[in-house]
Amino acid sequence: MNSELIEALNQIEKEKSISKDILLEAIENSLVAACKNHFGKADNIKVNINRSTGEVAVFQERVIVEKVEDSVTEIALAEAVLKYPRNDIGDIVNIEVTPKNFGRIAAQKAKQVVVQKIREEERKVLFNQYYEREKDVVTGIVQRYVGNNVSINLGKVDAVLTENEQVKGERFKPTDRIKLYLLEVKDTTKGPKITVSRTHPELVKRLFEAEVTEVKDGTVEIKSISREAGSRTKMAVYTNNPDVDPVGACVGLNGARVNAIVNELRGEKIDIINWNDDPAILIENALSPAKVVSVDVNVEEKSAKVVVPDYQLSLAIGKEGQNARLAARLTGYKIDIKSESQVTE
Structure with missing residues (x-):
């Protein structure tokens, strides 16, 4: 089991980018809890797994005393001096107390912990991946209506487009690809819970950032935006560069840029004005x-x-x-x- 465990953890580290040390620490902690059944208490127990060989050893911390009153937490000075000559009363010594059948217990616990830890780490990676994109635009594929809400697949995780965040009159078919504003990402025991929006004014702003180079690089600044989703948006733009027409940059040649966004918003009118x-x-x-x-x-x-x-x-x-x-x-x-x-x- 020992060499197989290290080999398996190395493989997991390589494939899933989950640190071997994190997994070994989690296994050690779970084995400490398992020791409670064997020793009656686990407060003074340490479990050590050799990082190279996978060998498991259990140590008990005991205080050196003159007269032993609790054999689980104390060791007599006379006994301690024979094994640990440089210690004195009040010192703490680590005594190996690995039970005979501990390899089997360790193997069972290791399997449980690794499976659980992989789930936790994968959930954490997913959460971080989408949390970093909070307040940004994502592309999703419509799956189905769940009551009045829409289930959207974002790739590795599903998001919910609630009724409040839907544009009135906008209907979707399964497999439709749509742009959404990533409103909120919450960490739950079942994985990240993601709420998206089609009505948020920032959706229009982010779409212009993606479509218009001058907005993306900061040459043109979107100063203010007001929106009645599905009907009309007004947007005020500004630039410090006298050679750039901010409204023209956002409209594009023959309206190409603004029309791409209007199409994405299914016909919503967009007024672009100069900020002053x-x-x-x-x-x-x-x-x-x-x-x-x-x-x-x-x-x-x-x-x-x-x-x-x-x-x-x-x-x-x-x-x-x-x-x-x-x-x-x-x-x-x-x-x-x-x-x-x-x-x-």
């Missing part, structure tokens, strides 16, 4: 495609009064107020929109 540190200009840009006559900003109250031409009022407000609502979220300002004739009245 002047809130009046930013608000005017944010209300695009509507034309604006004037913007009166109250910085302290974070509010703005906007005047638009009469024929642009419905466009500025948008269907069910969507354009104004997204512009307000994008800029962080409460926006009150009036037409020229309303202001005159």
